Amino acid sequence: MSAFNRLLVTGLPAVPKPIVGRVASRYVAGESLDDAIRVVRNLNQQGAMATLDVLGEEVSERAKATAAVEEYLRVFAAIDREKVDSNISIKLTLLGLKIDEGFCRDNVARIVETAKSFGNFVRIDMEDYTTTDATLRIYRELHGRYGNVGVVLQAYMRRTLRDIEELPDQGANIRLCKGIYVEPRTIAWKGYETVRHNYVQALDKLMSRDVYVGIATHDEFLACAASALVDKHGLKPHQYEFQMLLGVDEELRRILIAAGHRLRVYVPYGADWYPYSIRRLRENPEVARHVLRAMMSGK
């Protein structure tokens, strides 16, 4: 990233919210469930599956967490009614993890149980390192109870190779990503190539353990390494999937689908789009150009 881009990225919080909103709209399906279903249907027509995420994180009031649970129950009903191919992704801090772990676990259990009644699946996103232990605890407990739940591991975490050893022996379903939060060096590998290296090691280890992996990346180097690992482990297309974020590198998405891989797109929606959008803009090297253009157009 150029020094100028870096400066703009650092200054993003000072950019007026409507401008961030306009630039970030490519990463978010819209504010309503109807908007989200429309985007999912469109993705399905392009040969991609989806995972729907209700935007929001770090709630401190029980009522807000309960409202998020209710919204997810509406999502399952809509997926079923509209016959679209999508599961869901959830963030535990939206479901009350910072309020009380037991309250959060019960909320997640309601969602996973409802998913099961619809024959659907729940992915627990991984947030910053202060939540890792609790997230894995809740995942293990609900996996044991219901089965139709998976979690995320982050390749930048120094602990990830160890965490893979402690996954359930049967039916584990893991999304592997690089990791997006700014973590201390004592917790996370820092070098770009180091994280790539750990990603490949973790993916190899997951596949060796017969884990179903969601290979979540837009990094062509990793897509290439992952394809080689799929061959090495003799996996059939139904034994893994690629995953990408809405609005990022649609050409790579088409290339992977055309090569016969299953691919799922992460589709966030909701009124609480700001923190998610800021994280996405920070990792987009072209952010400066987009933000400047939006500011110059004066809208």
Ligand code: FDA
């Ligand atoms: P990298 O950041 O190197 O990007 C590779 C290339 O992709 C870039 O050169 C650029 O061209 C393009 N690109 C990447 N991001 C872009 C953007 N926002 N806009 C435009 N182009 C972009 N993290 C986490 O900590 N917990 C989680 O639960 C999840 N969940 C998750 C789900 C899915 C489906 C994906 C794809 C990613 C996540 N992540 C995540 C985010 C992940 O950790 C990581 O930050 C991003 O995927 C970027 O890493 P890449 O592997 O794409 O490599």
